[in-house]
Amino acid sequence: MKGLDKKNNEFDHNVLDPITTLRTDLKNWLTMRARGKPTTDPQPIKDLLRGMFTSIAAMEKDLASEEDALSIEDKNVGIPPEAWEWDAPNDEFRAKLLTEFIHLDAGFMDRINQLRAEMIDLDNRREMINAIRFMDLKFLRIYIAQILDLLNEHNILRTRMGDLILCWTRSRQEMSDRIRLSLSDALVEAEKRDLQKCSAEKQRNLCLQLAAQDVVKDTVNASDGGDEEEKEEKVDDDEDDDDDEYDDDDDDDDDDDDDVDDGDDDDDDDDDDDDDDDDDDDENDDDDDDDDDDDDDDDDGGGGGGNCWIAHGFNVLDGRDPLGYPRFGRRTAYLKDNLWVQQWRKEKAELAELEYRANQEFQAEKARLDAEKLDREMHRRQVIKKLVSLYMRPS
Incomplete structure (x- = not known):
């Protein structure tokens, strides 16, 4: 209120008192x-008017300077220069x-x-008010009221x-x-996409590497299977040749017995002996067949638990397991696969760690920006409070 009274007194002294005089x-x-009657010299009145116009010009100058102070400079308009240096995924x-x-x-x-x-419209109204003062004195009250309204609006x-x-x-x-x-946020998302990629x-x-290893293993298994078939065919041929030679020897023995023994009893005995020999040969052939079957079973991964290698799934003849891998080859392949799995898990853990660090950095940057924003807001409020107190302070 004191400031308003001061302004009213200044207005009365600068505007109303000269007008009243x-x-x-x-x-x-x-x-x-x-x-x-003779009139006085009009020069004092002219000086008074000239002084009033001078004071109005000074007031306009002060208002113009304040307007220039409130105007925005070119550097505060448009895009800030430092904004082009901010980190971004891309310039676009x-x-x-x-x-x-x-x-x-x-x-x-x-x-x-x-x-x-x-x-500008206010300035035009001021010129119209200045024109009213040259009219009849009955407009003087309107003139003063309009001047007050004009200053308030300004x-x-x-x-x-x-x-x-x-x-x-x-x-x-x-x-x-x-x-x-x-x-x-865009930088963090770009880093996440790069890590995922x-x-x-x-x-x-x-x-691709695992698939290539599987192809190599299949090729090796196919070649090993062909070699095993050739070995089995060769073993069967050798056994057939031995059986033929053994049969020829039995026929020669029978002929010699027929030539030496001429009696019927002897012939019968020889026949019985030949029958016994034939039975023995058949039994030997059956035993050979059983041995061949056992060998085949051993080759296929079967067999009893007497052989420790067969019990553990390995073939003693060719040194390979039932699935075609070399001896201890399956364990080596399993260890390699396990190493690849461990490497994949390690890379996955590193990716999770990088993502966690990026998230932490983003949260820290966000907190810093929020703190700066809060500080600027508090500073702005303090400045506005000082300006208001300075404006309302009595002189």
Whole structure:
């Protein structure tokens, strides 16, 4: 209230008192002229008017300087220069986000231009009010009231302009914080995509290597199977040759017995002996066949538990297990596969660790930006509070 009283006193001293003095002087001058009395020198009145116009010009100059102080500099309009140095996944994405500054400035410039248009209209009204003072004295009361309204509106426009500029500055800062946060999010997402792509590429290479190993194993198994068949055929041929030689020897023995023994009894005995020999040969052939069957069973991975190698799944003859791998080959292949699995698990753990670190860095950056935003908001509120207290402080 004290500040308002001070402004009212200044207005009375600078505007109303000179107008009242001028009115009194004009009234006295008109009265003296109507009575035919000599009038005073008009020079003091002219000096008074000249002083009033000088004070008005000084006031306009002060208002113009304040308007220049509230105007936005070129460096505060458009995209900030340091924004082009912010980290981003690519330049196109960063440029697309920075165009938001241009749209924001365009909206606030439209509002500022509207306020400036209202100020220009206010100046036109002031000229109209100045023209009223040359009319009849009955318009003097209207003239003073309009001057008061004009000054009040001018102060209101100045306040609106200051608030608009502060809002513009705050909006640009918030826009800057949001863009930096969006760029940080984009960087984290890009790093995650790169890590996932690298992991997928490693897994694909691992699968290709495992498939190549399976193809090599199948080729080795096929070649080993062909060699085993050739060995079995060769063993069967050798056994057939031995059986033929043994049969020929038995026929020769029978012929010799027929030539030496001429009696019927002897022939019968010889026949019995031949029958016994034939039975023995058949039994020997059966035993050979059984041995061959046992060998075949051993080759196929069968057999009893008497042989420790057969019990453990290995073939003693060719040194291979039932699935065609070399002796201890299946264990070696299993160990290799286990090593690949361990390597894949290790890469997966590294990927999870990198993702966790990236998330932690993102959270830290977000917290830092929030803290900076809070500090700027507190500083802005303190500045506004100081300006308001300075404006309302009595002189």
